[in-house]
Amino acid sequence: MLNNSIHYIQNELYCDDVPVQSIADELGTPVYIYSLKRVLDNLAHIRAAFGELNPHIHYSAKANASLAVLHTIINAGAGIDAVSSGEIYKALRVGTKPEDIVFAGVGKTRDELRYALEQNVGWFNVENVLELQHINDLVAELKRQPTRVALRLNPDIIAPTHKHIATGHKAAKFGLSIETVKNVLANRSQYPNVRIEGIHIHIGSQLHDTEATRQAVMVALDCIKPYSDIRTFNIGGGMAVRYSPDEAIPRWEDFGAAITPLLKDYQVILEPGRSIIADAGMLVISLLYSKVQGGEPIYITDGSMAELIRPALYEAHHEIVPVIQASAGSPQKAYHIVGPVCESADALGHNIQLPEIEPGALLAVLTAGAYSMAMASNYNQRPRPPEVVVAEDGQSWRLARRRETWEDLTATEII
Numbered sequence: 127m128l129n130n131s132i133h134y135i136q137n138e139l140y141c142d143d144v145p146v147q148s149i150a151d152e153l154g155t156p157v158y159i160y161s162l163k164r165v166l167d168n169l170a171h172i173r174a175a176f177g178e179l180n181p182h183i184h185y186s187a188k189a190n191a192s193l194a195v196l197h198t199i200i201n202a203g204a205g206i207d208a209v210s211s212g213e214i215y216k217a218l219r220v221g222t223k224p225e226d227i228v229f230a231g232v233g234k235t236r237d238e239l240r241y242a243l244e245q246n247v248g249w250f251n252v253e254n255v256l257e258l259q260h261i262n263d264l265v266a267e268l269k270r271q272p273t274r275v276a277l278r279l280n281p282d283i284i285a286p287t288h289k290h291i292a293t294g295h296k297a298a299k300f301g302l303s304i305e306t307v308k309n310v311l312a313n314r315s316q317y318p319n320v321r322i323e324g325i326h327i328h329i330g331s332q333l334h335d336t337e338a339t340r341q342a343v344m345v346a347l348d349c350i351k352p353y354s355d356i357r358t359f360n361i362g363g364g365m366a367v368r369y370s371p372d373e374a375i376p377r378w379e380d381f382g383a384a385i386t387p388l389l390k391d392y393q394v395i396l397e398p399g400r401s402i403i404a405d406a407g408m409l410v411i412s413l414l415y416s417k418v419q420g421g422e423p424i425y426i427t428d429g430s431m432a433e434l435i436r437p438a439l440y441e442a443h444h445e446i447v448p449v450i451q452a453s454a455g456s457p458q459k460a461y462h463i464v465g466p467v468c469e470s471a472d473a474l475g476h477n478i479q480l481p482e483i484e485p486g487a488l489l490a491v492l493t494a495g496a497y498s499m500a501m502a503s504n505y506n507q508r509p510r511p512p513e514v515v516v517a518e519d520g521q522s523w524r525l526a527r528r529r530e531t532w533e534d535l536t537a538t539e540i541i
Contacts, residue, residue, distance in 0.1 A: 127368055127370070127371065127405055127445055127492055127493050128447075128492070129164065129405055130164070130167070131161035131163055131164035131167070131406065131516075131520070132164070132405070132408060132490075132492065134451060137450065137453075138449070138450055138451070139447065139448075139449045139451075139490055141161050141408070141516045142161050142163050142164075142520030142521070143520045143521050144516050144521075144522065144523050146159065146408070146410055146449050146488070147450065147488060149523055150410050150449070150488055153512050153514065153525070153529070154529070155411050155412040155428055155429070155488065155511075156409060156410065156411050156412075156428055156429045156430075156433050156511040157409075157410050157512050157513075157514060157529075158407060158408070158409055158410075158433075158494070158498060158499050158511055158512070158513045158514065159408050159410060159514045159515075159516065160190075160192070160195060160403070160406050160407040160495055160514070160515050160516070160526075161407070161515075161516050161520070162194075162195075162198045162406075162516060162517060162518045163516070163517075163520045164405065164406035165195065165198055165402055165403060165406045166198065166202055166518060168401060168402045168405070168406065169183070169185075169199065169204060169402055171378060172365070172396065172398055172401060172402070175378035175381065175382040176378075176381070176382040176386070176394070176396060177382070178386050178390070179382070179386055179389060179390065179394045181395060181396045182226075182393070182394070182396070183203075183204045183205065183395075183397075183398065184205040184206055184207040184226070184227075184228050184395060184396070185199045185204050185205070185207065185397075185398065185399060185402060186363050186398060186399025186400075187206050187207065187208055187209075187213040187216065188207075188209050188213065188497075188500060189399030189400050189402070189403050189404070189496040189497060189500060190399075190407070190495055190496055190497075190498075190499065190500050191213060191216055191500060192499065192513050192515075192526055193216060193526070193527075194513070194515045194524075194526035194527075195403060195515070195526075196216060196217060196220045196222075197220040197221070198515075198518065199402065200220055200221055200222050200226075205222065205223075205227060205228065205248070206222050206226065206228070207227075207230055207397040207399070208227055208228065208230065208231075208247075209229075209230050209231035210231060210238065211237070211238040211241045211242065214229060214241065214242055214245060214247060218245060224245050224246040224247050225246070225248035227242075227245075227247040227248055228247070228248065228249040228250075228251060228276075228360070228395065228397065229242045229247050229249065229250050229251065230253075230278070230326075230328075230397075231251075231253070232253045232254075232300050232301075236260055236264070239257070239260055239261055239264055240264055240268070243261070243264055243265060243270060244268065248274065249275070249276055249324065250273065250274070250275045250276070250320075251275075251278045251326045251360065252275050252278060252302075253278045253300060253301055253302060254302070255302070255306065255310060258310065258317055258320065259317070261273065261275065261317075261319070261320055262316075262318070262319045262320050263319075265319035266319050270319075272318070272319050272320055272321045273319070273320055273321065274320075274321050274323050274324070275320045275321065275323070275324070276322075276323070276326040276358060276360050277302055277307050277310060277311075277324070277325055278302060278326040278327070278328070279301055279302060279304065279325055279326065279327050279342075279345070279346050279349060280298060280300060280301030280302060280303055280304075281301075281304070281327060281329065281341070281342040281345040281346060282303075282304065282345075283329055283338050283341050283342050300328070301326075301327075301328075304349060307325075307349050310322070311349070311350070311353055311356075322356065323355065323356060323357065323358055324357075324358035324359065324360055324395070325346045325349065325350050325356060325358075325359055325360070326362065326395075327342045327343065327345075327346050327360070327361055328360075328363065328364060328397070329342050329364065330364055331363065331364050331400060332364070332366045332367070332400065333364040333365065333366055333376075334374070334375055335376060336376050336380050336381050336383075336384040336385075337384075339385065340384045340385060340388070343361065343385055343389065344388065346359070347359075347388065357391075357393055358392065358393045358394075358395065359389050359392040359393070359394055359395070360394075360395040360396075361385060361389075361394065361395070361396060361397075362396075362397050363396065363397040363398040363399055363400070363401065365378050365381055365400075367401055367405055367493060367496075369442065369443050369444060369445070369493050370443050370445060378401065399496060400496040400497070403495040403496050404493050404496035404497075405492075405493050406495045407495020407496070407498065408490045408491060408492050408493075408495075409429055409433055409491040409494040409498055410488055410489070410490050411427040411428055411429030411433075411474075411488070411489050411490075411491065412428050412429075412485075412486060412487070412488055412489075413425055413426070413427055413483055413484070413485050413487045413488075413489065414426045414427055414466070414485060416482075416485075422462060423459050423460070423461050423462070424461065424462045424464055425461045425462070425463050425464070425480070425483075425489075426464055426465070426466065427463060427466075427474070427489060428465070428466065429465055429474055429489075429491065430466055430467040430472050430474075430506075430508065431465060431467055431469065431471060431472045431473075431505070432465075432503050432504065432505045432506065432510075433465075433498065433499075433502050433508075433511055434491060434494055434498045434502075435497075435501050435502075436497055436501075437473060437474055437475065438469070438471040438472065438473070443475070444474065444475060444491050444492060444493055444494060445478075445491075445492040445493065446463050446474065446475045446478045446480070446489055446490070446491050446492070447489065448480065448481065448483060448487065448488070448489055448490075449487075449489065450487070452481035452483075456481045457481065457482070458479045458480055458481050459479070459480070459482070460477040460478065460479055461477075461478050461479075462475070462476050462478075463475040463476075463478050463480075463489070467505060467508070468506060474491055475491070499511075504530075504535060507535055509529060509530035509535065510529070510530045511529055512525060512526075512527055512528055512529040513525075513527040514526060
């Protein structure tokens, strides 16, 4: 979606004050482009939306773990929500204070837990009783002071979102059941090397109303009601971004208003990811060929599911626009925008209204800052694209990650 950072100036697409065409001319396509200005604007907006709670914000690195993006967010005062030891490593590389890292994730290995303890991360969001035991034992083995833990509650609430990104219903792999949380809290003395000081919920991503979140918070509050020493409430992330102009989503202020009366006496942690980075990014691709199959017009591009898997994985929609707009009144048709990967699922968009363009023309896939490069692959042995950031002042751009080479494809292999 177009916004104050990704917009047209005299029919040419810009990222802040930088023409997108100029970046593609120098680096080629596909290429990811992120506006750091928009990232900071989104972060400030979220802080304001939950202002009365004065939350600690931990950016969810799984959405986009580019070092340049992480560095910008950390310098703006946020922490990191990590779901692997690799994300912890990258967070530390950009200067995140260990105490500002939350280690989440449903399947942490003992080696990952050990690494996190050795790095003195601030919080563990625990999702399994055996995981809690592992942490307790490792703290003793490493001769550390008791570490802080939040129990991730599965509140058995169906989130209003796609089934693949709903995480709070009873059949989901995530979190601890209500009964398990109550049992752990009643038997905390079994874990002398951990301090259970928080409760954590995250019922899903791209949430389309606030009521399910409010209900989940109430369930969690009931679980911890007998324990006055549990004063930290981590509500995860999940706030939605708009992927199409007609998509109805709650404002971030609506989430703040829904939970503030419930949590005003708690220290609140937020873990937004998509809502900070998604609409700050785009994937720029080039048209290779066009054809008509079965009466359906198709644009074949050099962008694929290897660079943006969300449409294939979630049937997700992204707006796709020309980098150079056609003249006013030019006829448009509904095109299927597909890639070169050998899969029928390799499509970036269906029935996208576009003018007729020639091979070599550029298209921009919008709202592609989250879960694009983060989920990219080398399928079909495609080198992954470069990442570009436009500076916080919007005036210049730089390479944040170079394009992979064929040599990179075999760098870790042994014949």
